[in-house]
Amino acid sequence: MTDSQDSQPTQALSRQDAPAGAADAEAPAEAAAPTGLAALIRKHPTAWLAGALGVVFLLLGTGAVFAGIASGSRAPVSAPIADATIPPRPQPSTTPGASPVRTCSVAPVMADPRLANLSAYVVNANTGEVLLDRNGLVPERTGSVMKTLTASAALQILGPDGRLTTQVLDGASPGVIVLKGGGDPTLATTTGTVYSGAAQISDLAAAAMQRYEQLHPGIPITEIVLDSTMWNPSDRWDDSWDRKEQADGYQAEVTALMVDGGRADPSSTVSTRTGDPIGDAGRAFASAAGLYGVTFSTGSAVSSTVLAEVQSQPVSVLVAQMMSWSDNVLAENLARVTAKxxxxxxxxxxxxxxxxxxxxxxxxxxxxxxxxxxxxxxALNAVSPAFVTSLMQKARTGEANLGVMYNALPVAGVSGTLAGRFTGANAIAAGQVIAKTGWIDTAYTLAGIVNAADGTPLAFMFTSIRDGISSDAKEAQDTLATALFTCGNNLSNN
Structure with missing residues (x-):
């Protein structure tokens, strides 16, 4: 306490014990003045009272301790706190920046049942920030979006200026020549081919005949060896493909020697494909060379003497043709040549x-x-939408020749497989969605870049999967892409 207790009044003793032998003595006597301890208590009674109480509590506590010992229990004892060094709390190396609160939701659009089992992934193509993720990290079938990977691989390995070469070589003996394929499916039998500017087999035949006659004057050609051994000629059809794709006109057998992409009608992008692409190439060459009655065999060239050769257009052109109308044969041949x-x-x-x-x-x-x-x-391809969006980000900036692929992508309402899409309410995004389409019997896909209304480029991929999926999924995906165009960087993941 801080207040003084000495100012409180003291009281004299009213009675003292009588001295021994003076019992019953009642005579009053003057009280003797207190001395010693009594005097000290009288002078400071409050202080002594407090002290006395403390002693009482001490004795009671001691008794309790001993009582506890006697009864077998342990009284709580306060241990002194040792000095300890408390490690500093970890601090971030940088202060995280504020994240904008985005409010533009496309959830109602994604609820469209035409989208079937939807996976979607969208990022700001400038910053890489993920704006929308619906199962975007899960590998899924790609449809023709796979061609973006094939084109990118070919551009890295073959280069945009690479070309595919078809040759005619001298045979093992006079009278024999070898037609050797180099993986070029665009070798054309007519100038009216869908592959505008393609090498013509008639040019190859004319040059080869001229050189052969110089080397073997007067010896007629009786045999043409068809060499399609750049890869195994029997490895021409994947067992996961449906054979109806061949009859429907979307896919041919994949051989290193062929003409017109295996089409029955070289001028039509969709045309029934041949069941004998190697034989067709041999017959087309013989016809162009004026060789009638020759026999055909298959095998590998033995001689290294080149009579003539023609080259495809540059890989950059082949990629553009592949991407524009989603040419499966070009994709398969480019993939095989790249692997080789x-x-x-x-x-x-x-x-x-x-x-x-x-x-x-x-x-x-x-x-x-x-x-x-x-x-x-x-349907056994498996690539996540997140991977494709990363590829699209790089393609958009033209990294490592990928600009060739990006510039070949169809444009909404303008070109390629997107020319007839993004109509009606979705027309506001026409010209602003640059993307590769994809379709197989169990999936529709779309991947590319949306140049949003607020100026933000968005890299994206949508995958809609369902057995027997309806073509209505295309319009639903267009609507979702248009929603991205509207939202821009305000796109919410909610």
Missing amino acids: AMGFDGSSASLAQAIPGALVPLGLDTAGVGVRDGSGLS
């Missing part, structure tokens, strides 16, 4: 390593990327 150039055998099985391997130098994480073919026709 990487040291693989060019088989369909080698694509699983070759295509992802070609993309690793781009800094893309290819773990989990499953490649079954180069065209996307197989």
Whole structure:
């Protein structure tokens, strides 16, 4: 306490014990003045009272301790707190920036049942920030969006200026020549081919005949060896493909020697495909060379003497043709040639390593990327929407020749497989969605860049999956892409 207790009044003793032998003595006597301890208590009674109480409590506490010991219980004892060094709380190296609150939701659009089982992934293509993620990290079938991977791989390995070469070589003996395929499916039998500017087999035949006659004057050609051994000629059709794709006109057998992409009608992008692409190439050459009655055999060239050769257009042109109308045959042949150039055998099985391997130098994480073919026709392809959006980000900036692929993508309402899409209410996004379409019997896909109304470029991929999926999914995906165009960087993941 801080207040003084000495000012409180003291009281004299009213009675003292009588001295021994003076019992019953009642005579009053003057009280003697207190001395010693009594005097001290009288002078400071309050202080002594407080002290006395403290002694009482001390004695009671001591008794309790001993009572506890006697009864076998333990009284709580306060241990002294040792000095301890408390480690500093970890601090972030940088202060995180504020994240904008985005309010533009596309959830009602994604609820459209026409989208079937939807996966979607959208990022700001400038910053990489994820704006929308619906199962976007899960590998899914791609449809023809797989061609973006094939094109990117070919551009990395073959280069935009690379060309595919078809040759005629001298045979093992006079009278024999070898027609050797180099993986060019665009070699044309007519100038009216869908592959505008393609090498003509008539030019190859004329040059080869002229050179042969110089080397073997007067000796007629009686045999043409058809060499399609750039990869195994029997490895021409993936067992996960439906054979109706051949009759419907979307896919041909994949051989290193062929003409017109295997089409029955070279002038039509969709045309029934041949069942004998190697034989068709041999017959077309013989006809162009004026060789009638010759026999055909298959095998590998023995001589290294080249009589003539023609080259395809540059890979950059082939990629543009492949992407524009989603040419499956071009995709498969480019994939095989790419694998071969990487040291693989060019088989369909080698694509699983070759295509992802070609993309690793781009800094893309290819773990989990499953490649079954180069065209996307197989439902066994498995690539996540997140991976494709990362590829699209790089393509948009033209990194490592990928601008060739990006510039070849169809444009909404303008070109390629998107020319007739984005109509009606979706027309506001026409010209602003640059994307690759995809379609197989169990999926519709769309992936590319949306140049949003607020100026933000958005990289995206949509995958809609369902057995027997309806073509209505295309319009639903267009509507979703238009919603991205409207939201821009305000796109909410809610």
